[in-house]
Amino acid sequence: MTNKTSIHGSWASRWIFILAATGSAVGLGNIWKFPYITGENGGGAFVLVYLACILLVGIPIMMAEVFIGRRARKNPIHALTDIAEESGGSKAWGLIGFMGMLSGVLIFSFYSVVGGWVLHYIKVMLTGEMLGVSAEQAGATFDVLLGDPKTLLGWHTLFSIMTISVVAGGINKGIETATRIMMPSLFVLLLILLGYAMSTDGFAQGWDFMFHVDFGQLTWNATLVALGHSFFTLSLGMGTIMAYGSYMTKKASIGKTVLTIGALDTLVALVAGLAIFPIIFSNGLNPGAGPGLMFISLPVAFGQMPLGQLFGSLFFILVGVAAWTSAISLLEPTVAFLIEKFEMKRITASITLGVVVWGLGIACLGSFSFLSDVTLFGKNTFDFLDYITANIMLPLGGILIALFAGWVVKDKFAQDELQLSDSIYTLWNISMKFTAPIAVAVVLYFLINPLT
């Protein structure tokens, strides 16, 4: 069963797979979430723990996802059931794929709302409406946007349509074409913004904030956040990378490929931090501003800087591109499943799923206005979905995938696909059997039973 190709097509080359998977990985998690959680958790020491999580837990799990997808060449549910059967395990492992698809749908519903905010900020930056605003005014502008469901609905709808139309185009005409255009643009934009940040007088302070390690600053909670974020940022635990792996050619080395993807995602997060914090510091703003860091603090900063309108616009375009390629990957596994399972046409599958996630998105955008009274476990819909996916479903998916790869899949199959030297294979295997599941289980326990 190892040399088949997927019915959906294959990536044109190893680099296209790398860029497509990097497109999935690099998103709001890198440019919006990573800088603000770094800010909230005191900088350097947090960054170091995050890097360790990526290397010790994230990369090995990503290798497992890729090889499971590539070996089975099917959507995540069927990939897992096939490999389980082939290894003499239970078909129930397919449930991980099911939970993963559900996570994708739930993440999309709030991701698209934030994607919509980003589109709105592209417009606001281009028109220069926020030039010269104070922090209070910028905060008020953001609040007005959150409290305005009609505007949010428009942007959320646009973002959903942009995403669905690429997925509907299929692997080669849709996702691959988008990848070829968007990923190089993303890297260029990021470099331009980094150059801009380096020209500000806050650069040294920004650098110091991110790389000066002071373990006195590190809290137990920060460690939990770092590990949780390593799943979200690498798009792990939900079958996305498995689905993308099922379109990967057999020739490419999984280890090297995955290391490249992990390195690129990390690099973008670090560079995003290095682009944002200097701008924050050179304007005397607070790095620990939380989720509003990007939507409130940055517009204030850009509004006071030379060429701020230009670079502010470029910045939000960058975030928009990154969010778009990630959103595409949130939907692809389920679309692949609908096509394979129900013999739907891709266009039908994409639109069907699109309508569902668009509807769920409305519940999220209403969290700040007409649905603000609706709470689950004390959280509005938006925060609740962010919480259960990033903090519970993805880590749980990650543990189960690791256990599956480590204990159920036959060693011979794993070795066949991974082609690692014996010592590296042993390390990987130990990570799957013990390190990754235990580390993540500990985190999961404390995320559910917070210390404070």
Ligand code: PFF
């Ligand atoms: N990795 C994306 C980010 O960092 O923004 C988020 C994400 C995309 C998570 C796709 C999961 C996924 F399947």
Ligand code: NA
């Ligand atoms: Na990411």
